[in-house]
Amino acid sequence: MKKILNIFSVAAILLFAVSCKKSENSNPLTDIANFGKGAYITLASNINLNLNYAQVATSKVGVKVNQYNNGNDVDKIKVYVVQGANANPTSWKLVKTVTYAGEGTELSATGAEIATALGVAPSALSPGNFYTFYNQITTKSGETYDISNINSALESGSFYGVCFRWTASVVCPFVAPMAGTYKVIQDDWVDWSPGDLVQVTDGPGANQLNLSKIWPNPSYGDIGPNPLVITVDATTGNVTLPAGLIWATGYPGTASTGSGSTGLVFACTGRISLSVRILYNGGDAGFNKLILQKQ
Structure with missing residues (x-):
């Protein structure tokens, strides 16, 4: 009988523990209010x-x-x-x-x-x-x-x-015209030396500048079949220069634009700053800076 009573006592304790577990949440992580x-x-x-x-x-x-x-x-x-x-x-x-x-x-x-x-x-x-x-x-x-x-x-x-x-x-919003005489500040392609004076022309389209009188230097190569023309975002001054533009022949050789060319044109300060990826005779000549300052 005592053994039976002990069994009933243990069962009652377990039942109480289980019922408490069901009615009380002992894990604080289950309630967002505790965070x-x-x-x-x-x-x-x-x-x-x-x-x-x-x-x-x-x-x-x-x-x-x-x-x-x-x-x-x-x-x-x-x-x-x-x-x-x-x-x-x-x-x-x-x-x-x-x-x-x-x-x-x-x-x-x-x-x-x-x-x-x-x-x-x-x-x-x-x-x-x-x-x-x-x-x-x-x-x-x-x-x-x-x-x-x-x-x-x-x-x-x-x-x-x-x-x-x-x-x-x-x-610096782009405001035409920007044509005129510019001083060469940097020319990684070495068609010109720092301090040389060169000519930039407007167009042919709106918000465009023609740099064909600079690259190529007429002493070294010929323009074409396409002139080197950049398009400028009127709001930001950011430059777009398409890849595959053949802008010089007879260097001897052919120069064209590669992908990834970038630049800025600031009309308010007269500054043109380009980083042009040049492909020369099929080889990648890397990114070449051309920086000009209006005089």
């Missing part, structure tokens, strides 16, 4: 990401942001900037602090504000330079978040739309 909350902001839209060098002090760049709905409420957003890019927060320069005002809160800066933060004159924001803005948020509960203390996968995942950093560039 702490963070915060981040997402990109709602770009306002403008190009500073116009012609009016660089008053030109404005910026984005609009939203806070992540399931995180802690955002109170303030500090906007920092560096020339180029640098993920080390000690290198960041404070532009301004913005109070989060709901969806579509604007984070923006003029060229003058950027220059003040960097300790330079607005004119030092030169065409071709780019600037990275780093956003640091402070929640109403006092936590601070930026790229230095968030999971990198959160920022890099495009589906999250996180906006802890954004980039703006200084551009």
